[in-house]
Amino acid sequence: MDKRAPWIITLLLVATFITPQAFAATSIKVIASFSVIEDLVKRVAGDDISITTIVPEGDDVHRWELTPPNVLAVEEADIVFYNGHGLEPWIRHVEAMANDTLTLMALAESANYAPLTIPVGQHKGNPDPHMWMDPKGAAAYIEVITHTLSVRYPDKAAAFQARAVQAREALALLDQQIQERLEGIPQTNRILTTSEAAFGYFAHAYGFEYAAIWGLGSETLGSAQAMEIMSKRLTDKRPPALFYESTTPYIHMDALAREAGLTLAGPLYVDTLSDTDGPAYNYPAMLRHNAELLHEALGGARAEE
The missing domain is CATH 3.40.50.1980 (Nitrogenase molybdenum iron protein domain)
Structure with a gap:
């Protein structure tokens, strides 16, 4: 049976x-x-x-x-x-x-x-x-x-x-539209770091160097070994900001950001939309929200510039 x-x-x-x-x-x-x-x-x-x-x-x-x-x-x-x-x-x-x-x-x-x-x-x-x-x-x-x-x-x-x-x-x-919005981020700042490795396709499509603490959200989150590996990477790379996702506890990224003295930004949306009053109320809104957050946190050029 x-x-x-x-x-x-x-x-x-x-x-x-x-x-x-x-x-x-x-x-x-x-x-x-x-x-x-x-x-x-x-x-x-x-x-x-x-x-x-x-x-x-x-x-x-x-x-x-x-x-x-x-x-x-x-x-x-x-x-x-x-x-x-x-x-x-x-x-x-x-x-x-x-x-x-x-x-x-x-x-x-x-x-x-x-x-x-x-x-x-x-x-x-x-x-x-x-x-x-x-x-x-x-x-x-x-x-x-x-x-x-x-x-x-x-x-x-x-x-x-x-x-x-x-x-x-x-x-x-x-x-x-997403491509044009993200073009303003300087090449040296195009480093995307998240908790779960859910932004690989986004990073590949829009020209970001990408890293994450863990692979899928179904595995152990933020193990000591994974945190140590990411901590060493951040010492070498020094991105302008780290990012957390809407369905992921931000404590792991918060700890890394504090340790490295980096800005923590979020939430990014990936595995869910927001409710109808939120910033990711449908699929296009989700990607636009993520692009705006990256643009702001990674030092994208302002419209008037």
């Missing part, structure tokens, strides 16, 4: 006691694993498809544990869009629940976009899952989303494809 079976059965039993009306109001057809994926799926699906998201905005996608409402959503869904490459360790439970009619689509693993590797930590050398941090990677996700939705809902394929064209054009414009 699958060792996960008792866990799945328990969640299903708990779910049966949740008021059915909570799920009857909308017909849940498509699931996104977390808010960034949700935003990209909505850009193709529009109002034609009901979408629910497993990991709420602000929560850590790496360390999430499925809830009874998540289980009910999976039971009703046609498609689950998730990132893959190990970003969502809990997806194995969704796979265990999946029936023959459920499509599980790992966007990063299916995208026509060359993966980078994780540079540090327990998962060093594995594919870096954070492809969406480059708009070109997000555009590759759009292609997979469009194809998957069109195959599953062929009567809406024309609408999906039309929206996909608009989404790709918007992403190309976003890429250009």
Whole structure:
């Protein structure tokens, strides 16, 4: 017997006691694993498809544990869009629940976009899952989303494809805007240092030297050895600022910043959007916020200059 079976059965039993009306109001057809994926799926699906998201905005996608409402959503869904490459360790439970009619689509693993590797930590050398941090990677996700939705809902394929064209054009414009905004940062200051190694694609796309304390957020955070390695790097490199992420405890970067006498800036957004009132309320806003924060903290030229 699958060792996960008792866990799945328990969640299903708990779910049966949740008021059915909570799920009857909308017909849940498509699931996104977390808010960034949700935003990209909505850009193709529009109002034609009901979408629910497993990991709420602000929560850590790496360390999430499925809830009874998540289980009910999976039971009703046609498609689950998730990132893959190990970003969502809990997806194995969704796979265990999946029936023959459920499509599980790992966007990063299916995208026509060359993966980078994780540079540090327990998962060093594995594919870096954070492809969406480059708009070109997000555009590759759009292609997979469009194809998957069109195959599953062929009567809406024309609408999906039309929206996909608009989404790709918007992403190309976003890429250009981010590039132009970051060009003002002096070459000597283009050193990006974060807690989790989630900005590799962003750094590669926009010309930053990049380093992080650990690899994926699912591993041990800020071990003594990792902190020592980063401390020695900061002695040599002396970047203008260090950065922490919205879903990561800032204590590790704070300790390093104090030790090295460097500025600490953040939060950067990567594994989640903010709420609707926050600075990263959708995917373009997330990248623009990150670019502005880098521009300010790393000494970018002012508009009047």
